[in-house]
Amino acid sequence: xxxxxxxxxxxxxxxxxxxxxxxxxxxxxxxxxxxxxxxxxxxxxxxxxxxxxxxxxxxxxxxxxxxxxxxxxxxxxxxxxxxxxxxxxxxxxxxxxxxxxxxxxxxxxxxxxxxxxxxxxxxxxxxxxxxxxxxxxxxxxxxxxxxxxxxxxxxxxxxxxxxxxxxxxxxxxxxxxxxxxxxxxxxxxxxxxxxxxxxxxxxxxxxxxxxxxxxxxxxxxxxxxxxxxxxxxxxxxxxxxxxxxxxxxxxxxxxxxxxxxxxxxxxxxxxxxxxxxxxxxxxxxxxxxxxxxxxxxxxxxxxxxxxxxxxxxxxxxxxxxxxxxxxxxxxxxxxxxxxxxxxxxxxxxxxxxxxxxxxxxxxxxxxxxxxxxxxxxxxxxxxxxxxxxxxxxxxxxxxxxxxxxxxxxxxxxxxxxxxxxxxxx
Amino acid sequence: xxxxxxxxxxxxxxxxxxxxxxxxxxxxxxxxxxxxxxxxxxxxxxxxxxxxxxxxxxxxxxxxxxxxxxxxxxxxxxxxxxxxxxxxxxxxxxxxxxxxxxxxxxxxxxxxxxxxxxxxxxxxxxxxxxxxxxxxxxxxxxxxxxxxxxxxxxxxxxxxxxxxxxxxxxxxxxxxxxxxxxxxxxxxxxxxxxxxxxxxxxxxxxxxxxxxxxxxxxxxxxxxxxxxxxxxxxxxxxxxxxxxxxxxxxxxxxxxxxxxxxxxxxxxxxxxxxxxxxxxxxxxxxxxxxxxxxxxxxxxxxxxxxxxxxxxxxxxxxxxxxxxxxxxxxxxxxxxxxxxxxxxxxxxxxxxxxxxxxxxxxxxxxxxxxxxxxxxxxxxxxxxxxxxxxxxxxxxxxxxxxxxxxxxxxxxxxxxxxxxxxxxx
Numbered sequence: 066x067x068x069x070x071x072x073x074x075x076x077x078x079x080x081x082x083x084x085x086x087x088x089x090x091x092x093x094x095x096x097x098x099x100x101x102x103x104x105x106x107x108x109x110x111x112x113x114x115x116x117x118x119x120x121x122x123x124x125x126x127x128x129x130x131x132x133x134x135x136x137x138x139x140x141x142x143x144x145x146x147x148x149x150x151x152x153x154x155x156x157x158x159x160x161x162x163x164x165x166x167x168x169x170x171x172x173x174x175x176x177x178x179x180x181x182x183x184x185x186x187x188x189x190x191x192x193x194x195x196x197x198x199x200x201x202x203x204x205x206x207x208x209x210x211x212x213x214x215x216x217x218x219x220x221x222x223x224x225x226x227x228x229x230x231x232x233x234x235x236x237x238x239x240x241x242x243x244x245x246x247x248x249x250x251x252x253x254x255x256x257x258x259x260x261x262x263x264x265x266x267x268x269x270x271x272x273x274x275x276x277x278x279x280x281x282x283x284x285x286x287x288x289x290x291x292x293x294x295x296x297x298x299x300x301x302x303x304x305x306x307x308x309x310x311x312x313x314x315x316x317x318x319x320x321x322x323x324x325x326x327x328x329x330x331x332x333x334x335x336x337x338x339x340x341x342x343x344x345x346x347x348x349x350x351x352x353x354x355x356x357x358x359x360x361x362x363x364x365x366x367x368x369x370x371x372x373x374x375x376x377x378x379x380x381x382x383x384x385x386x387x388x389x390x391x392x393x394x395x396x397x398x399x400x401x402x403x404x405x406x407x408x409x410x411x412x413x414x415x416x417x418x419x420x421x422x423x424x425x426x427x428x429x430x431x432x433x434x435x436x437x438x439x440x441x442x443x444x445x446x447x448x449x450x451x452x453x454x455x456x457x458x459x460x461x462x463x464x465x466x467x468x469x470x471x472x473x474x475x476x477x478x479x480x481x482x483x484x485x486x487x488x489x490x
Numbered sequence: 491x492x493x494x495x496x497x498x499x500x501x502x503x504x505x506x507x508x509x510x511x512x513x514x515x516x517x518x519x520x521x522x523x524x525x526x527x528x529x530x531x532x533x534x535x536x537x538x539x540x541x542x543x544x545x546x547x548x549x550x551x552x553x554x555x556x557x558x559x560x561x562x563x564x565x566x567x568x569x570x571x572x573x574x575x576x577x578x579x580x581x582x583x584x585x586x587x588x589x590x591x592x593x594x595x596x597x598x599x600x601x602x603x604x605x606x607x608x609x610x611x612x613x614x615x616x617x618x619x620x621x622x623x624x625x626x627x628x629x630x631x632x633x634x635x636x637x638x639x640x641x642x643x644x645x646x647x648x649x650x651x652x653x654x655x656x657x658x659x660x661x662x663x664x665x666x667x668x669x670x671x672x673x674x675x676x677x678x679x680x681x682x683x684x685x686x687x688x689x690x691x692x693x694x695x696x697x698x699x700x701x702x703x704x705x706x707x708x709x710x711x712x713x714x715x716x717x718x719x720x721x722x723x724x725x726x727x728x729x730x731x732x733x734x735x736x737x738x739x740x741x742x743x744x745x746x747x748x749x750x751x752x753x754x755x756x757x758x759x760x761x762x763x764x765x766x767x768x769x770x771x772x773x774x775x776x777x778x779x780x781x782x783x784x785x786x787x788x789x790x791x792x793x794x795x796x797x798x799x800x801x802x803x804x805x806x807x808x809x810x811x812x813x814x815x816x817x818x819x820x821x822x823x824x825x826x827x828x829x830x831x832x833x834x835x836x837x838x839x840x841x842x843x844x845x846x847x848x849x850x851x852x853x854x855x856x857x858x859x860x861x862x863x864x865x866x867x868x869x870x871x872x873x874x875x876x877x878x879x880x881x882x883x884x885x886x887x888x889x890x891x892x893x894x895x896x897x898x899x900x901x902x903x904x905x906x907x908x909x910x911x912x913x914x915x
Contacts, residue, residue: 212775
């Protein structure tokens with residue numbers, strides 16, 4: 066189906082055919098959900114050994130009684146795992162509670178209100194500040210900025226990561242830009258992994274802007290490969306060391322999509338100077354993270370080899386779902402001008418760009434045919450996708466059959482919305 | 491020993507005798523620690539069944555899979571337990587992660603920066619604001635204020651709680667006072683429980699000041715009784731309902747000193763209006779608390795009866811330590827003008843007031859004789875005890891023999907410092 070070359074008669078005929086197909090789908094009273102970027106029950110069950118794994122031995126490797134108070138930055142073996150995941154040294158890591166989002170919120174808060182390197186480094190004294198947001202991106206990143214009154218400016222995502230020519234130009238031109246959100250591997254939602262060149266250029270941004278600029282490197286899918294020959298992301302701290310910009314990047318990760326989504330452990334990695342400033346504030350709001358749960362995780366996943374083996378089991382569960390989405394998209398839109406998408410080799414999402422002005426209509430049609438999709442616009446700051454194109458597809462929770470069924474509905478909705486838009490153009 | 495009636499010759503003789511005794515103690519090379527308000531290993535072991543208690547059943551009572559994301563305010567059965575502990579309704583409670591201190595920090599932050607009831611209720615727009623701090627009090631409360639730039643003004647603690655005449659007068663006179671810290675039961679560190687009259691008067695403070703004034707009611711020792719006929723604290727929400735001031739109090743509690751100190755669950759209770767405002771901000775920093783750990787706790791302590799039974803086991807461990815402190819204080823200072831203290835029926839601390847100007851000297855002498863005490867001044871905002879009198883004694887971690895030994899050192903140090911101060915007066 067190529068709408069740009071279609072005659073009005075063809076369009077009208079397609080509209081009639083698709084409306085009939087849509088009507089049939091509606092009559093099936095489906096109830097399917099592709100909105101939730103979370104693990105399925107089968108995935109969660111891979112880690113059920115966590116409860117009871119301590120067998121009465123509550124001592125960390127260094128003898129710490131993990132049951133008691135204390136240890137603001139986590140137990141040593143959890144730090145080692147975090148350092149291995151994020152590619153940093155042991156003194157560059159902090160292990161928190163069950164949420165990397167919380168660590169991100171706290172870090173933006175500290176940088177803004179109190180300063181990561183003393184009060185004179187606080188962004189609040191710079192007047193109104195801004196964050197660069199590659200789009201489409203992760204709505205919860207945008208909510209943090211909105212909550213803290215930080216303006217968001219967007220930059221497009223390419224297959225290699227954010228458009229770095231634009232990023233560099235914007236940062237050079239505007240010293241009020243103090244931060245940038247990145248999901249560098251299997252990006253939420255486009256699924257792309259940043260190229261080595263992109264990583265190197267991001268590590269050099271500190272050179273062209275103010276010293277308190279920080280990159281928020283949310284490596285949420287660091288080990289979430291679906292392929293046995295996974296995409297390699299260049300460890301950004303290696304680049305930072307090369308360019309002397311260790312203070313400019315703060316990394317995050319968690320086990321939320323490795324063990325139990327709501328009951329994992331979270332990691333933050335940065336220069337010792339940034340961590341020192343962060344901990345000075347963190348220490349006024351907690352005596353320490355849940356070290357018992359950290360120890361449980363390290364008993365289940367004592368090292369990277371165990372972690373990698375564990376992740377292959379997730380891949381076995383997720384792969385058929387991703388395949389269903391990608392096969393359906395290829396079949397339906399491979400030979401068309403109706404949309405574009407990447408083929409992620411990991412992560413939780415596939416992102417589909419409709420023709421301009423169609424995303425909201427597709428989501429609405431799908432909802433009315435019993436298929437829930439993430440609201441159009443959610444992947445943009447302020448919920449505003451200026452071209453109304455991006456739709457995030459999250460296939461991990463439903464069964465393979467359900468994903469397949471949902472994608473067939475998706476196909477008809479995209480085609481119908483696109484044809485109708487073209488008819489009205 | 492009564493210094494006020496002593497002759498210079500008596501004082502000199504005492505100084506010589508006590509110096510000799512102190513020297514003997516110093517020669518013993520002791521290494522004792524009365525600083526830490528945390529459970530002993532024996533107490534922690536009471537809850538070791540937590541790990542493994544789920545036996546593969548990760549479903550909350552309402553069917554929620556606690557392993558996955560979601561549920562910003564906790565699982566229903568945990569809410570019920572929190573509501574029972576704090577004396578509120580189910581819709582007035584939120585269950586968090588492992589730290590009530592974190593909930594307190596977040597609540598002060600939200601009230602200050604964002605407003606608990608919309609942006610127009612934010613304290614930051616009132617100019618420099620203040621908190622009332624009954625003293626002596628809990629240093630981590632004071633650190634929150636200091637971190638957030640909130641000035642602290644002090645009011646004395648009496649045996650019935652804060653001096654309410656002063657509290658009311660100060661609040662009436664100064665609309666910049668937006669908050670007040672309270673540890674209403676077995677107060678940290680004096681050990682007193684607020685009288686019903688004090689509770690009622692605190693619940694009526696909202697009437698005499700601005701609508702955004704909030705009492706931070708840290709009921710950390712709500713169920714931490716050492717007696718079988720425990721002191722009863724009037725539930726403040728009952729008073730608030732009576733006086734129509736439900737929005738004016740925010741309560742906190744946790745299982746930190748019930749189960750595993752660093753791996754418990756925390757509770758916050760307030761009006762539905764306050765909780766709504768709080769959750770609006772909380773939701774930008776987390777997807778939800780660790781519900782698996784909440785479920786573990788509810789399997790161990792399904793109701794108040796189980797909780798009370800559990801707490802009697804703590805009391806059996808703590809009681810001999812408290813007895814040692816109180817017996818030693820009675821024996822050493824019962825017939826003297828050297829100090830004053832309360833006899834707490836629960837909690838974690840005994841608080842000793844020396845003669846004015848002696849606390850620092852006592853702590854220093856004790857340290858040099860191998861007995862660590864909490865730094866003098868720590869129980870006051872900015873670390874400043876203006877009369878240099880208060881010393882917090884935390885006897886739960888050492889063995890009974892160690893507490894006994896440490897208290898004998900304490901006795902000599904108090905006497906020696908007091909006599910020396912009197913000689914130099």
